[in-house]
Amino acid sequence: FLAVMSHEIRTPLNAVLGFNSLLESSPLNPEQLSWVETINQSGRSLLSLLNDILDFSKMEAGELSLCPQPIPLKSSVESVVDLYRQAAAERGVELRLQLSPQLPDVIGTDPSRLRQILVNLLSNAVKFTHHGTIQVAVSVSAANPAGNSALLNIDVSDSGIGIPPHLHHRIFKPFSQADASSTRQYGGTGLGLAISQRLARALGGDITFTSEAGRGTTFSLTIRAELVGGYSFPSSGSASKPSSTLRVLVAEDHPHNRDLLTRILNSHGIKPDLAENGHDAAQAAMHKPYDVIFMDVRMPGMDGLVATRLIRSGLLGLRPPRIVAVTANAFDEEKRNCFEAGMDSVVVKPFIIADILRELQIVSGQQT
Ligand code: ADP
Numbered sequence: 001f002l003a004v005m006s007h008e009i010r011t012p013l014n015a016v017l018g019f020n021s022l023l024e025s026s027p028l029n030p031e032q033l034s035w036v037e038t039i040n041q042s043g044r045s046l047l048s049l050l051n052d053i054l055d056f057s058k059m060e061a062g063e064l065s066l067c068p069q070p071i072p073l074k075s076s077v078e079s080v081v082d083l084y085r086q087a088a089a090e091r092g093v094e095l096r097l098q099l100s101p102q103l104p105d106v107i108g109t110d111p112s113r114l115r116q117i118l119v120n121l122l123s124n125a126v127k128f129t130h131h132g133t134i135q136v137a138v139s140v141s142a143a144n145p146a147g148n149s150a151l152l153n154i155d156v157s158d159s160g161i162g163i164p165p166h167l168h169h170r171i172f173k174p175f176s177q178a179d180a181s182s183t184r185q186y187g188g189t190g191l192g193l194a195i196s197q198r199l200a201r202a203l204g205g206d207i208t209f210t211s212e213a214g215r216g217t218t219f220s221l222t223i224r225a226e227l228v229g230g231y232s233f234p235s236s237g238s239a240s241k242p243s244s245t246l247r248v249l250v251a252e253d254h255p256h257n258r259d260l261l262t263r264i265l266n267s268h269g270i271k272p273d274l275a276e277n278g279h280d281a282a283q284a285a286m287h288k289p290y291d292v293i294f295m296d297v298r299m300p301g302m303d304g305l306v307a308t309r310l311i312r313s314g315l316l317g318l319r320p321p322r323i324v325a326v327t328a329n330a331f332d333e334e335k336r337n338c339f340e341a342g343m344d345s346v347v348v349k350p351f352i353i354a355d356i357l358r359e360l361q362i363v364s365g366q367q368t
Helices: 002-024 030-060 073-083 085-090 111-127 165-170 181-186 192-202 255-266 278-287 304-314 332-341 353-367
Strands: 069-072 093-099 106-109 132-142 149-158 206-212 216-227 248-251 273-275 292-296 322-327 345-348
Touching (some): 030 192, 069 073, 069 255, 073 085, 073 111, 073 132, 085 093, 106 111, 106 353, 111 149, 111 192, 111 216, 192 206, 192 216, 278 292, 292 304, 292 353, 304 322, 304 332, 322 332, 332 345
Parallel strands (some): 248 273, 248 292, 322 345
Antiparallel strands (some): 069 106, 106 216, 132 149, 149 216, 206 216
């Protein structure tokens, strides 16, 4: 019911906000402009409430979907902290970010969900702190003896109003705030932490907190993250790594996906060549003996299937590259088409880092 309702409200709200922004750019006197700005702000808080309700109802229905992918850890946290620098400075509150020196460059997790949790913790910290300091401390520890998965810990500490002990049990309950006057004074709905804790659990971790009324609060987020790039903890044995001498071509028209694959490969010391369509990929493959080609299937102009056929027919007798289809289409028919065109394996988007490493390891293994 909540999911349907929030969808139904979103449609008219879209028109309200859209026409309001048109109105804003029409000739208005200063008083009317301030009314338009109020409509805008109220509309936006309604939208964010709807998003929260939708998220929450999805979680209740067990329909929360996660999209894990490799992300640059430091800059992902920094970009959220940066969002709050101005608001903290305006209150005279110092905002510090402390990154442990041992952080891996890249981790595998769902970036938008991690961001959503951090945004919630930081916006609360800023909202409930009127002087002093807010500190975000990021560290990792090994999640298993093999050391190939990590527990990422992010503590958000503030010297704000704190939460009195008798209200601690309410904090993660949906629609509940520490005390009833909070809504009047600070706004908010009491959904943020309920959602954040469920998200943290879905990401293999949890959120806990310690707080002292009048002195401040520390929320500790832990999530389980995949380790990428051969990172290993100092005391652990290192996993079998793909060879960094592999010659790899990435053929992908979408710049973000191209960048993503490049980052994963770079984190293994591999500098791939890049192509934006099938034609360029086929040309490149005729001139350089690649070990692996990651081939997007749908590309403008010549697609990945035609390019693969061309490469296979043009390189008869030469050592063939491993061609890995990268496709957003998970249907069997698509996979069949890929194999028929001469591809060796299929990776379905959204892929996880392990999918890409597996392909590299297969080729590294063949070479040794
Ligand atoms: P909202 O902030 O929208 O009210 P949340 O679920 O994020 O909802 O937070 C629930 C309640 O927990 C807040 O209303 C507030 O009473 C308390 N709280 C959360 N973070 C802090 C904090 N950093 N310091 C003090 N109280 C907090």
